[in-house]
Amino acid sequence: MPTVSFTPLSSAPAHGEKRPKFSGADFKRWQQKMLFYLNTLNPSRFLKEDPLVVVEGDSDTQRRTATAKELWDFLEKEYKTEDACIKKFVVGKFLDFKMIDSKTVMSQVQEIQIILHDLLAKGMEINEPFQVASIIEKFPLLWKDFKNYLKHKRKELKLEDLIVRLRIEEDNRNIEAKSHKK
Structure with a gap:
């Protein structure tokens, strides 16, 4: 019986693969792409969880982790609000x-x-x-x-x-x- 060999597909992005950049438009789509990208690297939990308590003297690491979550929360709040405004505009366009x-x-x-x-x-x-x-x-x-x-x-x-x-x-x-x- 012949042997079959295959190379499994890796879900992790190639080392040189670039992460999706946010252009300021279509936040929801970018957010989903970014979450997928981060899930493949597995640090996405930092965007959802509060930062871990770090031992005294290592405040630089704690500040970076908090900043990542705060930035993510800010973007979500900012662009979901913008998305809601766009929805209202399109609804108005339809009704008018x-x-x-x-x-x-x-x-x-x-x-x-x-x-x-x-x-x-x-x-x-x-x-x-x-x-x-x-x-x-x-x-x-x-x-x-x-x-x-x-x-x-x-x-x-x-x-x-x-x-x-x-x-x-x-x-x-x-x-x-x-x-x-x-």
């Missing part, structure tokens, strides 16, 4: 968004989808029926009849189905508008 008649509905739906994606990326939980209902609610005035038609449907629409219906409706309206011009 209004469709207008002078732009195509599909382009405006794409704008709403981008805002919804930002909300989801920031950890906000928005279920699909709410997304569909809110998009329908934001239709422009000229789409009032179609809006009422969709609101009174008994079957709950999926987001994908709504987009297909909107494309069809917008195409039909464009064809109708062209035929009226002739």
Whole structure:
């Protein structure tokens, strides 16, 4: 029987591997990467635990350990607060968004989808029926009849189905508008 040899993958980073640098943006993602990196080196406990009591005369070591934890706590407080502000800004952007008649509905739906994606990326939980209902609610005035038609449907629409219906409706309206011009 042939022997098989393999080299186990090491979870520790290579000696020359650089730790992730914080750029000031997307703190949560950086924090997770940093925790993973530190877990591979195993000093991450210093970021979570209070420093050990050090024997008298070794205050330099104690001060560095306390500083690492204090720095980590400061960054977490600072950027989680900033993240909360960004969430509020994106929520406000979503709530204030209004469709207008002078732009195509599909382009405006794409704008709403981008805002919804930002909300989801920031950890906000928005279920699909709410997304569909809110998009329908934001239709422009000229789409009032179609809006009422969709609101009174008994079957709950999926987001994908709504987009297909909107494309069809917008195409039909464009064809109708062209035929009226002739």
